[in-house]
Amino acid sequence: MATPIIMPKFGQMTEESAIVEWLKKEGDKIAAGDILFTVETDKSVMEVESFEAGTLIKIVVPPKVNVPVQSTVGFLGTPGEPIPTVTAPAPAAPKRAEAAPAPAASTPKPATQAAPVAATASIAPAVSATTAAVPAVPAIFRISPRAAALAKNCVIDPARIRGTGPEGRIVEKDVRGYLQERGYDKLRISPAAKQRAALEKLDILSITISGGDNRITTADIDRALAERPRAMSKMRQIIAQRLTQSVVTAPHFFVTVEADMTDLVKFRGELKAKGAPYSVTDFISEAVVLTLKEFPDVNSSTDGKSIRWNSKINLGIAVSLEQGLVVPVIRNADDLTLGELNQRTKELAEKARGGKLGPDEMSGSTFTISNMGMMDVENFTAIINTGESAILAVSSTLKKAVVRDDKVVARSIMKMTLSADHRIIDGAMAAKFTNAIKQKLEDIELWKRLTS
Amino acid sequence: METFDLVVIGAGPGGYPAAIRAAQLGARAAIIEKEQLGGTCLNWGCIPTKALIAAAETFEKIKHAERFGITVKDASVDYSVMIGHKNKVVQQLRGGIKSLLTANGVKQFTGTASFVDRNTLEVNGERIGAKKIIIATGSTSAMPGFLPKHERVVESRAFLDIQKLPASMIVMGGGFIGCELACMAAMLGVKVTIVELSEDILMLLDADVRREVRTHMEKDLGIRMLTGKALEKISADAKGVRGNFGDETLSADLLLCAVGRKPVTDGLKLENVGLKTTDRGFIQADDHCRTSVANIYAIGDVTGKIQLAHYATSQGIAAAENAVRPKSEKHEMIVPNVIFTSPEVGTAGLSEDDAKKQNRAVKTGKFRFSGLGKGLATGETTGFVKWIADATTDQLLGAAAVGPHATELVAEAAAVIRSELTTHELGRTIHAHPTFSEVWMEAAHALHGECIHAPPKRKA
Numbered sequence: 023m024a025t026p027i028i029m030p031k032f033g034q035m036t037e038e039s040a041i042v043e044w045l046k047k048e049g050d051k052i053a054a055g056d057i058l059f060t061v062e063t064d065k066s067v068m069e070v071e072s073f074e075a076g077t078l079i080k081i082v083v084p085p086k087v088n089v090p091v092q093s094t095v096g097f098l099g100t101p102g103e104p105i106p107t108v109t110a111p112a113p114a115a116p117k118r119a120e121a122a123p124a125p126a127a128s129t130p131k132p133a134t135q136a137a138p139v140a141a142t143a144s145i146a147p148a149v150s151a152t153t154a155a156v157p158a159v160p161a162i163f164r165i166s167p168r169a170a171a172l173a174k175n176c177v178i179d180p181a182r183i184r185g186t187g188p189e190g191r192i193v194e195k196d197v198r199g200y201l202q203e204r205g206y207d208k209l210r211i212s213p214a215a216k217q218r219a220a221l222e223k224l225d226i227l228s229i230t231i232s233g234g235d236n237r238i239t240t241a242d243i244d245r246a247l248a249e250r251p252r253a254m255s256k257m258r259q260i261i262a263q264r265l266t267q268s269v270v271t272a273p274h275f276f277v278t279v280e281a282d283m284t285d286l287v288k289f290r291g292e293l294k295a296k297g298a299p300y301s302v303t304d305f306i307s308e309a310v311v312l313t314l315k316e317f318p319d320v321n322s323s324t325d326g327k328s329i330r331w332n333s334k335i336n337l338g339i340a341v342s343l344e345q346g347l348v349v350p351v352i353r354n355a356d357d358l359t360l361g362e363l364n365q366r367t368k369e370l371a372e373k374a375r376g377g378k379l380g381p382d383e384m385s386g387s388t389f390t391i392s393n394m395g396m397m398d399v400e401n402f403t404a405i406i407n408t409g410e411s412a413i414l415a416v417s418s419t420l421k422k423a424v425v426r427d428d429k430v431v432a433r434s435i436m437k438m439t440l441s442a443d444h445r446i447i448d449g450a451m452a453a454k455f456t457n458a459i460k461q462k463l464e465d466i467e468l469w470k471r472l473t474s
Numbered sequence: 475m476e477t478f479d480l481v482v483i484g485a486g487p488g489g490y491p492a493a494i495r496a497a498q499l500g501a502r503a504a505i506i507e508k509e510q511l512g513g514t515c516l517n518w519g520c521i522p523t524k525a526l527i528a529a530a531e532t533f534e535k536i537k538h539a540e541r542f543g544i545t546v547k548d549a550s551v552d553y554s555v556m557i558g559h560k561n562k563v564v565q566q567l568r569g570g571i572k573s574l575l576t577a578n579g580v581k582q583f584t585g586t587a588s589f590v591d592r593n594t595l596e597v598n599g600e601r602i603g604a605k606k607i608i609i610a611t612g613s614t615s616a617m618p619g620f621l622p623k624h625e626r627v628v629e630s631r632a633f634l635d636i637q638k639l640p641a642s643m644i645v646m647g648g649g650f651i652g653c654e655l656a657c658m659a660a661m662l663g664v665k666v667t668i669v670e671l672s673e674d675i676l677m678l679l680d681a682d683v684r685r686e687v688r689t690h691m692e693k694d695l696g697i698r699m700l701t702g703k704a705l706e707k708i709s710a711d712a713k714g715v716r717g718n719f720g721d722e723t724l725s726a727d728l729l730l731c732a733v734g735r736k737p738v739t740d741g742l743k744l745e746n747v748g749l750k751t752t753d754r755g756f757i758q759a760d761d762h763c764r765t766s767v768a769n770i771y772a773i774g775d776v777t778g779k780i781q782l783a784h785y786a787t788s789q790g791i792a793a794a795e796n797a798v799r800p801k802s803e804k805h806e807m808i809v810p811n812v813i814f815t816s817p818e819v820g821t822a823g824l825s826e827d828d829a830k831k832q833n834r835a836v837k838t839g840k841f842r843f844s845g846l847g848k849g850l851a852t853g854e855t856t857g858f859v860k861w862i863a864d865a866t867t868d869q870l871l872g873a874a875a876v877g878p879h880a881t882e883l884v885a886e887a888a889a890v891i892r893s894e895l896t897t898h899e900l901g902r903t904i905h906a907h908p909t910f911s912e913v914w915m916e917a918a919h920a921l922h923g924e925c926i927h928a929p930p931k932r933k934a
Contacts, residue, residue, distance in 0.1 A: 212894030214869030221866060234803065240869065240894055 024099035024106055025074055027058060029083070031091040040088045041095065050078045052098060059085075059095070062256065074098055080105045088253065164191035172197045176206065177216055179225035211238035218243045257346040268408045271326075272443040276403050277452045281460040283419045284434045289466055293473060303393055304364045305469060306416055309462040311335055311355045311363075314389055317455045321388050323409050324446050338387030338407060339367065341374045349407060350374050351387040360472050391416060401437040412442040412452070414459070436463075476581075477603030478504045480797050481595055482610055483587045483742070486513020487520075488774030488786030489610035490571055495794035497578040504581040504604075506597050511571045511582075513612050514775075515783040517564055518631040523654055525560035526634070527814050530661040534816070541853060551662050553639050560634070588743040592767055606769050606797035609757060610790060611742065613735035613775035624710035627729045630655060639664050640727035644717065646705050648675030650813045652732035653691070657816045660695040667698040667726065669705040669719055676813065679874065680826045682840075683819060686857050686876045690817055700724075737776045754778065761804040763793035771797055785809045810888040812881035817857045820884025823872030823891040826862050835865035839897065839921025841913050843877045845928060848908040854878035859913045861897055861921055868896040879910050886914055897921045 029039055042060040046052060057069045058078070076098035083095040097105055165173075165180055169192045173180035176197075183200045185192035201207070204227050211219075211226055215238050219226050222243070229238050229246050254262065286305060293300055314321045314335050322331045337355040341348050350370035352358070358366065373379045392404040393416040404415040415438065422435040438459065442452040462468055480496040482489045485507035496503040510517045536549045575582055585597040595602045615629035628636070630651050639662055645652045648670030660666045668675060676684050691697045700719045708717040708729065715729040737755045744751065747767050751757055756778030763771045771793040774786030792805035813819040829836045844855040857877020863870050873887035890900055901918035905911050919925045 213896045213899050214864070214867055214894035217867040217869065217896055 024079060024097040024103055025076065026094040026106075027072070027096040027098060029061070029089055029091050029093045029095050030070055038088045038090050041083060041085045043085055044081055046078050048078055048081055049101065052076055052078055072098065077101050079103060164189060166191060166193045168194045169197045174220075176201060177220045177224070177226045178206075179228070182225075209238070210236060212240065215240045215243050219246075222247055255345060261346055264408050265405050268406050271408075272406050273445060274403075274406060274441050275444050275449065275452070276439050276441055277449070277456050278401060278437055278439040279453075279456040279460050280435050280437045281463045282424070282433050283436045283463065285466045286463055286469065287419065287434050289469055298473065299364055300360065300473065301364070302395070302419070304360060304367065305463065306393070306459075307337060307339070307352070307355070307363055307367065307391065308360050308472065309459045310389065310391060310414060311337060312462055313455060313458045315356060316458060317451065319446055319451065320412050320442075320455050322411050322446055323388070324411065324443065326445060329446060332388040334388070336386050336388045338390035338410075339370065340390060340392040340404070341371060343374065343377075348374050348379060348384060349387060349390060350379055350383055351385065353386065389413070395419060395436070401439060403439050404441050406441050406443055410443075411446040412440055412455075414456075415439045415441065475594075475601045475603050476504075478502045478581070478605070480504075480606045480608065480794065481506065481587075481602060481604035482608045482790075482794075483595070484513060484610035484612055484738075484774075484776075485511045485571070485575075485582075486610060486612045486774060486786065487515040487783035488612070488790040489513065489608065490575060490790075491787045492608050492610060492773065492790035492794040493580045494574060494578045495791045496798050497580050499795065499798045501794075501798045503579075504583060504602065505575065506583045506585065506587040506595070506602075508584070508586045511568050511575070512564075514614070514631075516567050516571070518634060520783050521567060522560045522564055522634050523630075523658070524814060525563045526556055527654065527658045529556045529559065530658045531816070534661045538853075553662065554637050557635070557637060586741045588741055589746040589749075590743075592747045592769055604769075606771070608763075608790070608793050608797065609742070609765070609770065609772040609776060610774050610786070611738045611776045612786075613737050613781060615731070616734045616736040617731055618733060621708060621729075621731060622710045624715075626710045626715050626727065627708075627731065629731050633728075633730050636728075641665065642726040643667075643728040643730055644669060644705070644715065644724055644726045645730045645732060647732035647734070648672070648699070648701065649732060649734065650676065650815075652730070653687070653815045654813065655730060655732065656697055657691060657695060657814075660691075660697050661816065665696075665726075667700060667724055669703075669717070669724070670699070670701045671704050673702050675699060675701065676815075676819070678811075678825070679819065679821065680860075682860070683821075683874050683876050687813075687815055687817060687819060690856055691815065695816060735775060735781060737778060739776065752778065759789075761807075762796050762802045763789050763805060764796070764802075769797075780809055780811075782809065782811065806892075808888055808892045810884045812884060814881060817877045818875075818880040820875045820880040820882075820887070821873065822884050822888040823870070824862055825872055825874065826860070829862050829871050834871070836871065837863050837865045837897075837921050839863070839917045839919070841916035841920050841925070841928070843910070843913060845916065846908070846910065846913055848910050848912070849878065851908065852878070854910075859883065859917050861900075861914070861917050863897045863921055868898055870895055870897055870900060873914075875913075883910060883913070886911060 039061045042062050044059045045057050052058065052072045052075060054072060054075045056072050058072050059070050061068050061070055077100060078096060079099045079101065080097040083089055083093065089095070163181065164185060166187065170180060172194055180192055180197065183192050183196050186196055187193040206227065209226065216226065218240060219229070224243065224246055226238060229242050231238055232242055232245065233239055287302065290300060290302055290305070318331050321335055322329050334354050335356040337352040338349040339352065341350060350373065352363065352366050352370065355363065370379070370383060373383065387407060387410065389410055390407045390413045392413060394402060395416055395418050397418065399417045400420070401417045402415050404413045406413045417437045419434045419436040421432050423430050424433045424435065438456060440452050440456045479501035480503045482493045482503070482505045485505050489505060490511065493503045493505040515521060533549065533551055536546050539546060583597045583602070587595050587597050590596050590601060593604055595604060595607065615631060617629055621627050633655060639659060642665040643659060645656045645666060645668045648668050652668060653675055656666045656668050674684050675688060688699060692699055703720050705717040705719055708715065710729065714725050714727050716723060716725045737757070739751060739755060739757065747770065749757060749765055749767050749770065757765060757772040757776050759765050759772040759777045763773050765772050773789035773793050775781045788806045792803060796802045808823055810820060810822040826836065826838055839861045840858050842858040843849040849855045857880065859873065859875040861870060862872040870891050873884065873891065875883045897918040901915055903915065905915040916925060916927055920928060923931060
């Protein structure tokens, strides 16, 4: 009796995983404890051992396909033994646009998946707790070899055809009827485009024509391929999950204050001329750290029932990379001098750009700054890093006409917007906190003292 | 002030079709030309050179007619008659354009146009109103400042009007203009030396195509090729022209400068409409031929894209349609390129180098004219054609032909590449026998190793 190999569940939060690589191939003899394949999870790549001995008689799930945990990914048994009829589980991430809006109607596509038609009926993959909400009962997909060959030849997706054969089996007549109904004989397509569509397993009936000739060209195929949903990188998925969680659980509100940076920018220029390394970002970080000491509630976190104050200030600095966003953390920022702060910021930014940040350099922040100063923005708001109570969005310093002593003068103005978690922070505190940062930035005597 | 829907500046192969197309679409159109209708192409480029090359090729054929049993004694060349033939052809075509413009109701102005503002032009002191304007002012030969100003130093336009060919000449520049005129002169008995700064002549072509052209120009026409260094210390006097190529001093009766072409924007007063040119003086236009000024379009050589007459024509038609109709479309992208050297060259689509630079997996199929019955029958066996196809989809991406009638043969390649045919289908298309066009079918078979008329490749 063949034994199914199950996609394990790593950790409570894991709902789906993808095999990175099969380390054994079909027909290999397996001893208990042999590593069968590797799996990508949120955090790392894990090896999966076999619990039993036997021969790997069938691989059901190929690498790089996300499937729900607990799904059958392969079978152990004795060579020659009949393989239980299983199709590959429906990929967890919808691979095609049409599957997305109506998950209940999603149908596995034997033509595009690994399992050959003859050897497969279909059973539902083991459904994990979360996917159970949407009862994913794939319709049994039956198609005659002649019908399948005709559909393949016409470069169309047979899954959209209703079968009239025994038990709903699609027969050649159904394919022909479908083609006629969809006006297939009027469809014009360039030979190269058809070839490309066949290789990429596109359905040419679903391709939109853009050119004036009313004919599908390779440009249309290129567009269809570019539009095909692709899996998000692990990094983007984590960003998506964390930020959604933050927005859903923490009631955000926003307070914008503008700081007059004219004097500080000038002072920084003077320091630079003397060879001091400080950047405006360092001054902002330092002003934030000093202010956090005055407002312990802002350096806290909540679960909605209790508030936990963090005695140390771990300052997160959002850094934008090509692949996404990372937040390196300056630990114990409250213990650092301005010079040390400058040094540490530089080190972490460099590591971040090189992708060399360690896990402890990306976690444990108690307050975060997101600085878009170099992006030429008037103002923006940021989303609170989960587990913190506020985040400061720093915008560009721009020359503005402002009123000083009843006269209009040109000054360098920088807007800062605090996003605060209303469960901990009320409007008044947010206003006071943000204004306290502003006052520090405008207090040149403070910076003279800190840099002397 | 008379006002038009569209005014085209320049009546070259880009400008006059634009004006006619606009008129066809019902627009009130006008065209302004400062010299001759037909522009460089008709008057000093494509057409006159082809008239002379046709004459030179006829002479070349007479010289080699003995293998057919035809002996012509004392065949000789009267170059001034050739020039006369050329001038007659040019005149006839110019007249043709004039009557076409008139028949389509396009108002013609002669003079140099300049912008007054974005809707007003001035010609000979007269103001013309224009809703839309197409700049099609073309290009002119670039003459580097270090060249001596002397009647023995000429560019292509002046060269086409000389009444007597020199005994020897140096061609500076191994691009297609230099190579075409070098072949023409060599066939008529001129001792020709080409000096090219780059490592080879005709650098836009794939290396195998270049090698074929170069070998035949050197061996059959006796043209000397000096590449990889500049011609220096150039001087000219009553006795001749001289220049140094490395340690060697070259001398000849004439120096033909063919180092490239520069855009013509003098006198347009582009600053009056805020139209900026690139650092090399070109007017930038996008795939819809739009410039940075909303109602002004630019086409052809002045845009610095592909400097070919038929490309300008395609752009001109697209620009006219975009200017007159509400919906804007891109101009065509598959541009055949033809070079009237001996042997001729024709290319379309991507070169093998270009395709590889795009990181595409490509397959090529080649077939030589010496493998064709028609080639052997006519005694034209030089060269080959090459298909460049996508290795995964079999799509025809590009083609190159070098050999007899290559410039005509390339038309089929351009049509099938634009239609996105595969080599498989082209190979199955019946080609009439015996013709030169069969070479494409054979090359398509060769790409899959299924040639009927070539032995199978031995497996390594």
